[in-house]
Amino acid sequence: MKPLENISKANALYEEITYESMKEFIEENQHxxxxxxxxxxxxxxxxxxxxxxxxxxxxxxxxxxxxxxxxxxxxxxxxxxxxxxxxxxxxxxxxxxxxxxxxxxxxxxxxxxxx
Incomplete structure (x- = not known):
């Protein structure tokens, strides 16, 4: 099971979204x-x-x-x-x-x- 697969696929169309912004988004949901x-x-x-x-x-x-x-x-x-x-x-x-x-x-x- 890949926990970030859905998020990665959804954000693949946007070039301005970086790994750091995705990491911050996930961190916000956990903490x-x-x-x-x-x-x-x-x-x-x-x-x-x-x-x-x-x-x-x-x-x-x-x-x-x-x-x-x-x-x-x-x-x-x-x-x-x-x-x-x-x-x-x-x-x-x-x-x-x-x-x-x-x-x-x-x-x-x-x-x-x-x-």
Whole structure:
């Protein structure tokens, strides 16, 4: 089984697509730019990546995370500097972090976890 065969065939018609861009596309699908902390597994993945984590926390879902997502989309930053995660709504991992870090869950906030 060749995992990249479908992607390679689909991109064969485009000359501007390089191996590096295909590799970055696959990396983005395996390790997303923003890890949404909806499950405990996502939280464990973020904490096991051996890089500092920047987490956006918003239980009210009132703040737009577009600027945060734009920064997280920068491959050079997320692959070497930090892992980006977002906890929106009432998720158990988000509430656990809020309790451990004594965050005010009524307003959106960012916090940094150094590993």
């Amino acid at each position: 997303p730019s923003i890890h949404h902390l909806k499950h405990v597994e996502a939280l464990l993945t973020v904490l096991s990546m051996k890089r500092p984590a920047i987490v956006f926390f918003d239980t009210t879902k009132k703040k737009d995370i577009t600027s945060f997502a734009t920064l997280a989309a920068n491959y050079a930053i997320r692959s070497k500097v930090a892992v980006f995660a977002a906890s929106q709504g009432l998720s158990m991992p988000g509430l656990l972090l809020a309790d451990l870090l004594k965050l005010d869950s009524t307003k959106p906030s960012y916090f940094f976890v150094d590993q």
